[in-house]
Amino acid sequence: MTSFCAKRVKQLALGLSLIGMAWQVSAQTQVSDAWVRATVAGQPSTGAFMTLQADTDSQLLSVQSPVAKTVQIHQMSMKDDVMKMGQVESVALPAGKPVSLDPSGYHIMLMDLTAQVKEGSKVPLTLIVENAKGEKETINIEAEAKALGTMDHGSMMDHSKMH
Template sequence: MNSLRVTTAFSRRVKQLVLGLSLIGMAWQVSAQTQVNDAWVRATVAGQQSTGAFMTLQADSDSKLLSVQSPVANTVQIHQSSMKDDVMSMRQVESVALPAGKPVSFDPHGYHVMLIDLTAQVKEGDKVPLTLIVENAKGEKETIQVQAEARALGMADHSKMH
């Protein structure tokens, strides 16, 4: 009789362990859907009203970046810079495709995030919170919290582009 109780208790513990490990595995999969690497924001000078945020995104399945939010700006938009006839221009885009397994670079010369109507100056070394909303092909949304470091950037101010 005791042997049966020990076997049943052991079997119950093994089932609990397997369930716990599978839940941990599922939680890890959810958190690992989209990776954000080298996130940074261009530091500003006093009075500057906008700046850019840059990073590399890589999704494990076909997805798209839908939006970005940050408490440091009243307006946050996803933009794409392009060069035509030696003129750099910038336009807002609704979303950015993130093909499965392929890194997508957000840099000053392509896709980037514009932080507009800043609430305060962004100083070199500051940590700027960003919240990214990514949607996969199944329509499942993922919210990613990022702390982007403010860095100096020796190039023209994005707010001066048209």
């Protein structure tokens, strides 16, 4: 009887450790504080912002949303007192370190909007993240639309004349 119990305990322990490994595999990238700047009628573009944290070295490759015909990852930077802004191919997500997408750095541009993004609405976003092994992860989130006055970077978010 004792060896039967010991065998069951070992099987249970193995099963629990396998469940733990499965949890670690599925919890690759966490998204927090996701929000989108609300727009006024006729505004062609807006920005999406959030914090990303990956369990392993990864990169944000792309973002999609049904509210915009074009979605790009952009970076704003200052060099020699000149603000530069433009599209980037990806954003590095170092293992265990939070990476902030905000109006003054990396951010997501939603361009050619299909409708006004109203304050309080939820904006669906699909993020594609790839880890160092080449494994891709699809993350679906809903970002809350916040008022234009949330941060005073409204003029920086008009990328309609960018090439």
